Structures are given as structure tokens and as C-alpha cells.
Amino acid sequence: MTAVIDKPATEPSRWAAPPRPVWEEKPSHTGLAAKGLVLALACLAILFPLWIVIVTSLSSRKTIDEAGGLVMIPKDITFVAYQELLSGGQVTRAAIISIVITLVGTLFSMTVSVLCAYGLSRTGSLGHRWILMTLLATMFFSAGLIPTYLLVQSLGLTDSYLALILPSAISVFNILVLRGFFQGISQELIDSARIDGAGDFRILWQIVMPLSRAVIAVITLFYAVGYWSAWFNASLYLNDQDMMPLQNVMIQLVQKQEAPVGLGQAIKTGQLSGLAVQMAVMVMALLPVAVLSPFVQKHFKKGMLTGAVKG
Amino acid sequence: MSNSTVPRSRAEAETTEKTPVASGGATGPRSKPSGKLSLKLRWRRDRVLLLMTLPAVALVLLFNYVPILGNVVAFQDYDPYISDNGVVSILNSPWVGVENFQRIFEDSAFWQAVQNTLVLFFLQLVLFFPVPILLALLINSVIRPRVRAIAQAVLYLPHFFSWVLVIAVFQQLLGGAGLLSQLLRDHGYDGLDVMTDPNTFKFLVTAQAVWKDAGWGIIVFLAALASVSPDLYEAAAMDGAGRWRRMWHVTLPALRPVIALLLVLRVGDALTVGFEQILLQREAVGPGASEVLDTFVWWNGVRNQDFGYAAAAGLIKGVISIGLVLAANKVAHLMGEQGVYKK
């Protein structure tokens, strides 16, 4: 019952299948084919629209107009949409702001959530049901926009980055998932640690956390994605445009292409199409996935948390 | 599943029987039924745990409960602009009793929206909810690391698309002037406009939701699968269990608590289905087929700044949701699962 991290002695090509355990039967050809087909179809259903998005983001107005909108077959490649996004120097500043908020916010949320989830993971502990119900109720009763705004304003948090972190720091859903996984950890391990004199903080840090790396990676990802893609609170609580995070700047850049023509100020006559900008924003929204995906997947290796959970 | 106070699930019992490697539920001193210890003892035992929950509880009390008190305007003709102070505005707004609730219940469009919401919920429960689980099992059974990594990354992507884009892409492919229709016309058939057909709209919405979020949904299940010891599989194989039996007796039991938890929460959220997604397509098929509870409230309360009405609708929804989640949790207990909380 020890946490052993399973590591093959020699690292084979990552394309190749690792050696099959002796007890595992040889996979049937039909089984493999069926699996491959399903996966391929699922990926195709995603990659084809993605292709359209990318191609459109790289197309000139002429190509887009000839296609009547989204482009499926590339005719010319131009980066004007990306240039439009990156010009003006706002995107760099906003990206830094977003990264800092995401890092600080995620760290804060994870600390609070992991503590809370562990604090609630021992069934029968004092008051845990009351606290659980208190948290649970907030999933179903929401406050109106105006009371929330007035609260944040009266706390003096408007035009402060705290307004983008504190009100949305906690996801009860995430806490419940964490708690669910914590409860799955072998009680024997914890009890024996306690007999050795470990306190709750030490048990959490030295036993529970290492054994929960997969779920902690997942919830960290959930929080990080949440902070990264949030924009409404910023538009509500920040007045200073120089403070805006990336998502807001992106949304506004998209609007610029399709907005107040009546004021006669936003029309561009060149090769740039509003649709291309919109698609370029979409492509850039996918970047975090590319960055975070390997980070998370590292923690999903089969059986890497051996012994953590009783079957 | 480590709790001794609940009879171990059938699946667990089966697994442990087959796989002696895994330990049974532990019966530590902490797990004793709570009633047997004095309050003082329990306080001394659990105060550290309580301390740990304190930051989260404080945040929730301040940022959720304080503004939730503002929902008393459900019983008012609330005018937030009669003073500069939120509390004073509430105190000075006229009380109208349950008038807002009456207005909601007497509106036939409300009941239509409730019906649409529930139909969509059940549709998505059957057609959406299992998809991430199946995908996770599929991904988990792929053993080539590179294939696994790429498939995962691709499956996550659509979650990061906005609804505006998803709908634009669907329109491009399946709309009346889209790829499919044009293909049909080229071959002498009539065009087929999937996007504006009220009869199939609920399936369309479900398909869009699956496309966008099913891939993202697998990651919690992958986390659960990562925790299954290969020893269990080996032991099961030694006992002569084949591929499918191993999945049934080892893999699925590992997923069961997570599935149960998510299912209970999903049932509690039954009245929430795709707000933005549906708002964007409301005109395409008309409200008769598309209006759900959230869009109804937005359309009749929020948009008109009818705050009392919107708050009343929110309270109705909250009460029903709490009822649903408690009921679902009960069912989970009866099936031997932990659910969200247990007695």
C-alpha cells in the first residue's frame, strides 16, 4: 500500500505502444480498428471546424467575400488580422495583466479550496454538514447584479484587481470534486500518519496532496481557465481602460470591426475583414490549451498514483 | 467510499472480493458516528478542520450571502434608483407581497419554458452526460502516449470556442445555405435547414453542447482513472477476468463516486440549460421551441430591469434546485453512493 510511481526502465518512442503486461491479452484487430475509428471521427469533427476558423483568420477580405463568410479552402495567406490584434500595444500589456491575475487568483483559489475540501472530507466531523449545506446553497441561489455591484463598490474594490479575484475566488463545484477525491484516499494511510503524530496540515501536505495530484491538476486547470477567460467582472468593476485584462481587450477588438458605423469611425477599407479578426481572436483563445494541455496530461498517466485509491 | 458508516457498495464488495490487494473500508477513530462523542471532544478533535474551512466560508458569506439578501426585492416593486444607498433603496421600495410570483405562475410562457427546460435536461442527461465518460474510457484504453496526448488536446479545444462561433460554424455547415444544403441541392434534392427547424431544435442544441463540451468533460474522469492501481487489473486478470469484466469490475467502480457526484450536481442544475447558446438561437426557431427558464427570466425580467420579477424567478428556481439536489443525493445514498454529502 505504498504510493509508487510507475516508470518504465527504458523510455520507448512515444508513438509506440509500451510493452504490454504479461497478464493482458493481445488486443483484437477489430477492437483496435473500432477504437481508432471513433477517436479519428471525434477528432475530425473538431478539427474540420477548427480548420475553417484558422483559414478564415488568415484570409483577406477578398477571399472572405468570395467565400461569402467562413473560408474552407485557403486562397491567400495574410496576417493582417493578427497584426490588427497586436498593434496598439494594448494586447501585450493586457496579456501580462491576465497572466498575473490568473497566477495569483489560481493560487489563492486553490489554497482556499484545498483547505476547505480537506476540512470537509472527514465525515462526522463537527459542523461539516452545516458548512457543506452553506456552500451548496450558493450553487443554486444567486445574487442579483446590482446588490453584488453595490457590495463590491462599498468594499472599495472597484478599479482594483481584487474585484476580479475575491468575488469569484470560490467554485463550490470545484471544492466538492476535490472533497470527493480526498475522501477516496485510503483511510489507513491517514490514520497511520496520525498515529505517528502528524497533524491535519501535515497530513494534507504530505499524504493527501501528493496522492491527489491528478485531481489537483484538474481543479487548478479549472480555476486557471476560469480566471483566464473571465471578462464580465472586469467590464463591470473596472473603469480604467488601462487596467483591462486580455479577454476584454479581445472582445473590444472584435467589436471594433462591426460597431458603430453610424459614427463613421471604425471602417477600414483595406484587406482586413472583421470576420478574420473575430476568427483570429478565437485562435488566440486556444493558445492557453496548447500551453496547459501537456502540463495537465503529465498527471494523467495511468496508474501513476498507485495505491492512492482503493478500487 | 472509504466510510464505514455506509454499507459498502455492491461494486466495491465485488472488487475487493476479487482483488485482495485493495483494502476494505477503514474504520479509523475519526470515522465513528458523530453522535457518540461529546461536543467538547468533537471541538477539540475537529477544530483544525474547521479552521481550514474558514477562509472559504468567509468568502462565501461575504460575496454570496450578503448580496443574496438582496433577493428580498422579489416581494417588492424594487426601484434601485430612489436613493444612493442599496439598503435604503430596498427599504424605501414598495412591498407588493407575492405579486411577482403570481405574475410568473400565471404566465403560460413560463410553463412552456419550464417544459422546454426539463425536456432539454433529460435529453442532455441521456445524450450528453454519458459521452465524456465513454470518451474518457476510450482515451484511457489508448496506450500509445503520443496518440493519447494528441487526442486529449484536440478534444479539449472546442470548450474554448465561444457560442457565437460554434453557432456560426454550425450555420455554415448545416444551415439553409450551408455546406450540407448546397450538397443536397447539387444532387437534385431540396435544401435542408437544420438550424431553423423548431421540431428538431432540442436535438440540435444537445448536439452543439456535446460538440463543444463533451471533450472538456472527460478530464475529471481521467483524473479518477489515473488513481486506479494497475495491480487491481493484474489481480483481476489473474482471476480470469477478461477485458470487459475488468472494465466492469475495476474501472467503473473507480469512476462511480465521481459519476455519482457529478450526476447529483447536474440534477440540481436541471433548470439551467445553455443560456447564451439558446439566447443566440431563440429567433431562429421562435420562443415556442427554444425558451428555457433562464432565457425567459432574462427576457421578461432582467432585460426590462424588472428586478423584483427576476429575483422572484431566481428564488423559485433556487428552491426547486435545492429540492432536486437533495432528492438526487438521497437516491445516490440508496444506491450506495456518497453523492454530495451524507448523513
Place this chain on the structure above:
Amino acid sequence: MTPNTATSGPSRRSFLANSAVAAAAVAGGMPLLAACGGSDSGSRDGTTSGKDAKKILPAYVASNVVTPDIPSKNGSSVGFTSKLDLAGLKTSVPKKLGKGSEVTIMSPFWGSPPKTDNAYYRAMNDLIGVDVAWQNQDGNTYEQKLGAVLASSDVPDVVVVPGWNMSGKIPSAIISKFADLGPYLSGDAVKDYPNLAAVPTDAWQRSIFGGKLRGLPMPASYVPNIVPLYRQDIFDKEGYEVPTSCAEFMALAKDITNAKAKRWACMDMKWVSFNAFGVLSGSEKPLGWNLVDGKLVNRIETEEFLEALEWARKLFAAGVVHPDAEMGKNAPDPGPKFAKGEFIIYAQDISQWWSRAAEQAVQNPEFKIWGMDLFGHDGGDPVLWATQPANIFAFVNKKASEAVIRDVLAVANVTAAPYGTKEYMMTNYGVEGTHYTVKDGLPTKTDQGNIDVMNAYVMVASPASTLAHPDFPDVTKGQVEWQQRMGAFTKKSPFYGMQIVEPSRYTNLSNDFEQLEDDITRGRKKISDMQQAVSDWKSKGGDKLRDWYQKILDENGSAAS
């Protein structure tokens, strides 16, 4: 509701001060019929016009600084078609009026706002003599932000409120939170601000909220703003004639449409149909009422309304409408499909006449867009109904000191400068050399200009509705002449120009009609469903609402002409 789920709202593709479609295109789709809200708190609802208004309204003193190439006629905008003479720019504000106060202005903004401190803002502030600090807010979520800010104790000095955000209790908030500008502007007082004195009286009339002059308006032409735009180049090539009746339109549409070749005649023609059948304006609730034989009748009660829906439905049924139109306001941007020629007629705000032309000019020289005249359904003259003469307003905080109010008016006096003045160029183009360059009498914005010179100052107050596209003088001419021809057929309904706040118990009454109209035209519901809805409307409060409006009419007199 969960606002956070909306990662990017439905797009807003067109917008103009007087735009009915603009109101409809606002994020989330506010229906046309809900443009005006109300409150139950006694004196707050209702309107002010007639004799009372006379005392409040600023005197009108025409500006003779610049003479337009095409003067206003039949309610049209004024048009400028000659080249820009930079050296000959007039000065309309000879003396800096600002006294250096610091003024914060909150305003909706579409696009990515420039840095708080930029060359354009500095130059404008310098010109005005006021230190304006902009709080530019995301235009698509402005409604939520506005609602929250007005409920708080932290209201900026100036708040810009577009008409389409005046739903629910916002009008009552305007009355309780914003200052009466009457002492500074009523009667001859306005003469201190000559450019404001040249703002048309109709627009000032619209700026009266709760019996006081509170708004600084952005004037608009009252001629209906929805133009049936068509591809003139394709019409010429194929030999299509511009239709002058419903029957001709239908015949032409069938001729054009060839779904297999991916060509349809048009997009949704509901608004054109309303005009062809003389249906009362749907752009704002009060405009939907008319006096017929001494009795107020609502647009939805008229035969014409049903006939117009029926004809719009026939177009859909005949398959001549592009399938995207069925998606409604959230359909993909029609721009590329129009450029490709997937459909060749669509009805939109008059501003798109120019913007589509400008978009295509460089890369598609053959592309020619033009506006067709509205037609009477039987081929006769159309009966058109005026839209409101102002729809965006700036308001000053009630708590602002006199010095601040005076300085806000100094800002407005500069932003309301007419075309052809230095102040206009600065407001709309920025600093020469930095934000725009002039070549052959054509001002072109630089990259910096495209970043800095957006929205902001133009939202405060504007001169009489002006059309001037130096790069497309023929489009300007076409637009103004279209307005003048259509203006000749335009009538004012009894509540034209009035700022009317309906009591809140009626605000939801006609919410569902716009959707019902669309359900009928797309064949999902029947005309009889509309008749049923109208009779429900009457019994649920429509008749009472009629009495309420009648009372206003009795007290204030009619604007009908």
C-alpha cells in the same frame, strides 16, 4: 441569469442615432417595442410638451459658420459633398469656454479604447479647456454597467445613455440622478453656447425628462432610417429594374432567386413591408400610436399591420429570402454574403449604404451599392412615419457643481460644432499629421488615428444630423436625396418628438410582439395568432394604456403634422 456565460454577445452590426434596427441589434436583442420604459412613481411617467415645453426649450439660433452643400429638406440630414479645404476651416468656438474643471464621463464604447492618456484626448481637452477623464465602457454590456452604477453612490459627472438602454427603470433613474440643465440652456441662455443653440429644437424636445431639460442630444433625421439597399452593379448587369410595388418586388425576387446557384433575392424584408403598407413606426412605443377619427389606435391593431406581415411571410414562403435571414438578428454577418452576391437586396440602416461601399472600394471596384426608394404596396406613394429626432443623450450628475456643469456645456459646445469647422475636424478626426493626413482634399486616418479617435467625444452632443463622407461624395448625395424624397412622404404621429415614460405596469405588455411578427413571417405561427395576441393585449392593459396616452394627448396637444 449568468452574465458570465456570455463570452461575446451577439454582434451589433449597425448603429445610428435614429436606428430602429440598431435598437434591435443591441446585444441580446432588445426588441424594438421595448425602447421605452416607465415607473410607477407618480409624476415620473408621462411627458412634457406643448406650452410647458416652450418655457424649457433653448432658443434656436441657426449657425451660419458653414454652408452645407445640400441643405436639410423634408427632415433630411444636411450633406457635404465638396472636398475638404484644410486651410479654409472655420472657427465656431472663438473663445475657450472651459474653466479647467476635471470632468469624468462614462460612455459606451465599441472597439478597443485607447490609453487613458493619449494625444487625441489631450488635444481635445486643450481645445475645450476642460480636463475630461473618460470612462469608456464595453458597449455590449453597457446596460448592466449603467444599471449598477446608477444604483450606487458613485455616479460619474457625465453619463451617456443611448435610447436603447433606457429600458425598465432607467428613465426614472435619469430623472432622479441627473441635473436640470434648464437654468443654463432654456430660452436665450443657450446663446452662450452657439453650437448648442444651433441644435434643432426637435432634438431638445426629446431631451426633456421628467419635465426638465436634462439631456444633451445627438440629433438624428426623422426620416425612416431603414433603406432597402441593393447591388446596383448586379442589377445593371442582369437588367433588373428597381421595383416600385409589392407585386413587382415579388416578381423580381422570384426572377433573381436560384438556390442551386446559391443566389437568393433578399434578406428579411419585414421593415420594408411595414413601410410599403404604411404601418406606424415600431422604433419606439409611443410612435406606434395614431389618432384615427379622434381615437388612438396602435399599430398592431391596424389592417395594414397584418397585411404587411402577410406580404413579408409570402416572401419567405416563396423561398426568395436567404436562409440566413431565418436566424434573425444573430445570423452571421451579411456583409461577405452581400459582397459575394448570395443575396442582392437587404434592408438596413442608411449608414450601411456608405460603410459597405467603403469596405469594398479598394478590393472590389465593380461593387456598387445603392438604396432603392420605398414604395407603396400598390405602386403608389408610400405612407411613412417619422422616427425620433434624437436617441443618444449625455446627462450631468445632479450633484455636480455649477462650475462642472458649465464646463460640461463647454465640452458639448465644441463637440456640437458643425462640419467644416476646426472643432468638428478635431472631434471627428483628431490632430492633423498625428491622427489624419489630408491628400487632395481627402482626410485619411493614420494608424494612430484609428486607435485614438474612436467614439468618446462624439457621444456628448452633436450638430444637426450631418452626412459627410469626403471619400464618397456620390454616396453622401444619394443618401441625403433619398432622405429628402422619402421625407416628402413622412408623417409625424401624435407622439413624435416626445420623451414618454410609460408606467411600469405596462412595460411588458407588448414585449412579445416583435418575436410574434418574426414567427409569423417565417411561417411558424399564423396571422390569427397575432389577432389573438392583439385581443389579449387589449384586455390585459392595452385599452388602459390607450386611455393613458389619450390623457397625455389631451394635456399636451399633438405633434402630428
